[in-house]
Amino acid sequence: MQLSTLIKGLDFIEIKGDINKEISSIAYDSRKVIENSVFVAISGYREDGHAYINEAIKKGASAIILEKDIAIEGNNITILKVQNSRKALAKISSNYYHNPSDSLNIVGITGTNGKTSITYLVKSIFEQTNRPTSLIGTIGSVIGDQITENKNTTPESLELQRTFSEILKYNIETCIMEVSSHALSLHRVAACSFNTGVFTNLTPDHLELHKSMDEYFNAKAELFKMTKDYNVVNADDEYGIKLIKRIKNYETKLITYGIENKADIYATDIRYSVEGVKYVANTPKGSIDIHVNIPGTIYVYNSLAAIACAYCNNIDLIDIQKGINAVKYIKGRFEIVPTGKDYTVIIDFAHTEDALEKALTTIKQFAKGRIILVFGVYAPGAESGKGKRRGMGKVAAKYADLSIVTSDNPKRDNPELIIADITESIEEENGDYVAIIDRKKAIRYAIENSRKDDVILIAGKGHETTQIIGDEAIPFNEKEIVIELVSNDQKTS
Numbered sequence: 001m002q003l004s005t006l007i008k009g010l011d012f013i014e015i016k017g018d019i020n021k022e023i024s025s026i027a028y029d030s031r032k033v034i035e036n037s038v039f040v041a042i043s044g045y046r047e048d049g050h051a052y053i054n055e056a057i058k059k060g061a062s063a064i065i066l067e068k069d070i071a072i073e074g075n076n077i078t079i080l081k082v083q084n085s086r087k088a089l090a091k092i093s094s095n096y097y098h099n100p101s102d103s104l105n106i107v108g109i110t111g112t113n114g115k116t117s118i119t120y121l122v123k124s125i126f127e128q129t130n131r132p133t134s135l136i137g138t139i140g141s142v143i144g145d146q147i148t149e150n151k152n153t154t155p156e157s158l159e160l161q162r163t164f165s166e167i168l169k170y171n172i173e174t175c176i177m178e179v180s181s182h183a184l185s186l187h188r189v190a191a192c193s194f195n196t197g198v199f200t201n202l203t204p205d206h207l208e209l210h211k212s213m214d215e216y217f218n219a220k221a222e223l224f225k226m227t228k229d230y231n232v233v234n235a236d237d238e239y240g241i242k243l244i245k246r247i248k249n250y251e252t253k254l255i256t257y258g259i260e261n262k263a264d265i266y267a268t269d270i271r272y273s274v275e276g277v278k279y280v281a282n283t284p285k286g287s288i289d290i291h292v293n294i295p296g297t298i299y300v301y302n303s304l305a306a307i308a309c310a311y312c313n314n315i316d317l318i319d320i321q322k323g324i325n326a327v328k329y330i331k332g333r334f335e336i337v338p339t340g341k342d343y344t345v346i347i348d349f350a351h352t353e354d355a356l357e358k359a360l361t362t363i364k365q366f367a368k369g370r371i372i373l374v375f376g377v378y379a380p381g382a383e384s385g386k387g388k389r390r391g392m393g394k395v396a397a398k399y400a401d402l403s404i405v406t407s408d409n410p411k412r413d414n415p416e417l418i419i420a421d422i423t424e425s426i427e428e429e430n431g432d433y434v435a436i437i438d439r440k441k442a443i444r445y446a447i448e449n450s451r452k453d454d455v456i457l458i459a460g461k462g463h464e465t466t467q468i469i470g471d472e473a474i475p476f477n478e479k480e481i482v483i484e485l486v487s488n489d490q491k492t493s
């Protein structure tokens, strides 16, 4: 592609050199540069891409997009200075793949909780109408039968636009994707055209990046400026209410959902059991019985959000009903591990105070025995860390009969110190706990000490298949570990 075509629509501070040359590819990592690449220098959190410009040139980059004035070593290098390299990367990536998002029907889902589950529920509903549907999110990108793991929940713009173009090659028209607040703040979705935007809720998380709840909220709210057809918002969430006020005069139509407050799509006659939740969904097109195979109030909300998306896409109520019921489980999302024992083991991704409270109160709705909780807190490496650890400890003490406090992804933090912060708060609330640093040993302890009718909740890592200790990602598949440990448990059967 010619450089002039690639940079079409991009705002520059300065252009130096030839823009009519042919370029071979885009790279924002110097290690991925090939002959005639455009290298985009990004000022990151850990590294500054500007420090790698000369390395990129040595590897063959013939054009550089940058934000800072840097001494360039090389001849015939085109230099394009921009205000924001990440935004520029998004725009040129979209141009490179011929703006694929314009040809897709994209549903973008944001909020602290529920994003992954909603993507799976919406995909399943769409598929009842014989519309092949792709998915991009925490568990990976799903295109046809292929699942590709993603480094991030919402991939960097270059990978994202490439994925969109792959989806079109498969003749798939719909893409349901999770849009993280990081992606919005770091402009990964800057050049995307969204048809529907969904807001689930907002509770403290990722404050290491966003610094305050207001900043976190503002990041999420950006999505709703980028949608063409519908904005779908949870009317029961404090920040959902704030968002409704902010966007109600936007041209994009607003559809609300909820249980408590007045909403366009709402649930009545809710019935809970360990097998899931049943309720009546009321929509402007009529009412229908819904059976979600995953328990808890949170799944009433998640399925209502999915129903709202389906409503916005003109899908019949009967297909909505079938689509939701067809989802039997979602990897690492309140996933009941088949053990064949007289106790229950659940794996859930809950890694915030709010999500942990929701998971534990859901279990309270059906548990006949004790609740044994295995959890840790990942290391965000910022001030928010201690508050989060204490908050999660408090929730554990309130709802769990026994907490086994262990490591999550301690990364470079000292796991003993993380655990000490958690157990300090459990003690203050008179909770019962043991501390076991090694996560596998902690799970073993829970299994060995369980009794008939107990429910073991292993929280925090959900679908993840590694544990990050130091800088190393060690293989750690929680579901496989549970199955192995349970098969060694001779206590009950």
Ligand SMILES: CC(=O)N[C@H]1[C@@H](OP(=O)(O)OP(=O)(O)OC[C@H]2O[C@@H](n3ccc(=O)[nH]c3=O)[C@H](O)[C@@H]2O)O[C@H](CO)[C@@H](O)[C@@H]1O[C@H](C)C(=O)N[C@@H](C)C(=O)N[C@H](CCC(=O)O)C(=O)O
Residues within 6 Å of the ligand: 028, 029, 030, 031, 041, 042, 043, 044, 045, 046, 047, 048, 049, 050, 052, 151, 152, 153, 154, 155, 156, 180, 181, 182, 183
């Ligand atoms: C904190 C954060 O968000 N970091 C993201 C950020 O990395 P960074 O700014 O730290 O990059 P960096 O390592 O400092 O490098 C800066 C630049 O130098 C370049 N470089 C670096 C070394 C070199 O030899 N050559 C070179 O060119 C890098 O390629 C990069 O362009 O930009 C990268 C490219 O987009 C992301 O992959 C990376 O996500 C990291 C892996 C991450 O952990 N992100 C998490 C926090 C995140 O984004 N999470 C959300 C989900 C949240 C949720 O659960 O809702 C997500 O969407 O995944």
